[in-house]
Amino acid sequence: MALTVPRPEMTLAEKAYIPEIVKGLKVTMGHLLKGLARPETLPVLNYPEIQPEVPRNYRAKHRLMKRPDGEPRCVACFMCSTACPANCIHIEATESKDGRIEKKPASFEIDLLVCVFCGLCAEACPVDAIRMDTRKVALAADSREKFKVGISDLLDWNPKDYPESDEQSQKAPGGTLNALARKEWGLE
């Protein structure tokens, strides 16, 4: 059954249109005069010099998480590349040297120009190896090839840029929990 929503009746002044135009003109002029008189209150950033504050949970450029020894956590299970709706993740697997783990990626390539930044790869990963919390949103390069980021690029991050509460990041080399994690992992 169709539901009819009654439209509010307009007053005569609103129907005449001109008084409403004058109201609108007043609003815009108010904004203009405020901007002219107090430019420091304008809600804008001095952009290239000042970068915007990007939230942690914003889906930005990917990174690969690291084990305590710096190896990628990725076990080359292809879950992410299967989940990827844009088919932008290309993995080649190889045998892992660590006896406890079967496989590791020989190459892990993401084409950022094809990526739709949906976050399904991070959702799909069973071992928390891929994340999109780098807060790198302004990606720029001068050729298409440079947007195909490989394993070294994805592993290039510093635990100091991530909060103390992010344990997985702090277990990587250079992180605050690294020494403990190395012991647990059986490296010492």
Place this chain on the structure above:
Amino acid sequence: MNQLDLPFLIQCAKFLLVFVPLALIPVNIFLERKGASLIQDRIGPNRANIPFLGGMRLFGMVQNLPDGIKLFSKESFIPKGAHRTWYFLAPMIPMAIALLTPAVIPWFAPLLVDGARGAVAVSGQILDADSGILVLFALSGLSVYGVVLGSWASNSKYALLGGMRASAQMISYEVSMGLSAAGIFLLAGSFSLTDIVEWQGANPFHWGLVLQPVGFFLFLTALFAETGRAPFDMAEGESEIVAGYFVEYSAIRFALYYMGEYAHIAIASALVSSLFLGGYQVPFLSTEGLRSNLGLAAAGILAFLGLACAAIAFAVRRWQRIYETRGASDVAVRRREHAILFGAFSTLAVVLWGAAAASAVLVHPAQVGGAWPLAIQLGAAAVQLGALVGKILFVCWIFVWVRWTLPRFRYDQVMHLGWKILLNVALANLLVTALVARLAKG
């Protein structure tokens, strides 16, 4: 002196006034950009600068330069299947019309110049024809050809749709435009714009705006539609027809359309000023009064300009804050630029105030043998030209202001408003004006 007839020389010199709307194009673009950004709580163009002049940005006005260079040097692409002749010619039409129409705008009061054949009246119009305003209406009606031809020649469905819309809209609003101005012609009893401005006189309470308020609003609305500006920018529409009639145009041909639009705005503003805002008349100072008090009048205007410069210098001080508080990487450069600008504008203000004082003290116009000396007449003409340009800039600003305030109409709403409302109100306005004018004259 006989070889060079003075009235003839002045007639020739008047042709320079054709460049007034052309000079107003960059001013209009600057007004539009800065006005739009401030209305939307943004800062607007402020990156382009002249490196040789200490990174001078001039409030973003420098942005016009790289834009012009870009548009001149880009590839001028011709789409496949385009009709080459019309594709080349079409963008020139709006621009050519924008350069023709200043001919019928009265820029100053008629001068009385001594020539080889005695005293000759030199009109403030380049073309002082009795048909005056009809020429202007006819020419601005022609500008729709540029739109239609351009859209047809570029062999694109979207362009054609935009062109069709624009032409339908322009033709519809031309009717109400002529009718809403008819009240003024009726009262003034002339089609000549000089006569209309002279009839309005120097008293602002006798201007067209006061005598024909309904006609003024109708005319302004019709002009918005005529120039294809928001809220009537039917010819453009990103969500519907990509960009409108110029979608296939690039580089300098696109710029011709673009500049034609802004020149058209300047001309439309000149028309509104002449018909409804007293044209070249300085408020409360008739041409005669202006000539006999030229020193004081010029002093007033110079003092006002000085005040404007002082205001700009003050604004420069305030705008320095955005760079101080927002962590710009080049604060030192910005500080230097603002110091230069502040110095320049405050010096200019002082110089203008000095000139104002000098003109008030030194200029004492006197009639020679029952006529004003030419220098006094020319000085008064310059003041009147300044007054008209001031009014034009004000109306241009209204164009920008309205564009960034009102949401655009849907196409059927535009047609509804044009044919069913504006036309009827314009006819009623004309009828009432005629009746009142007849009764008042007895």
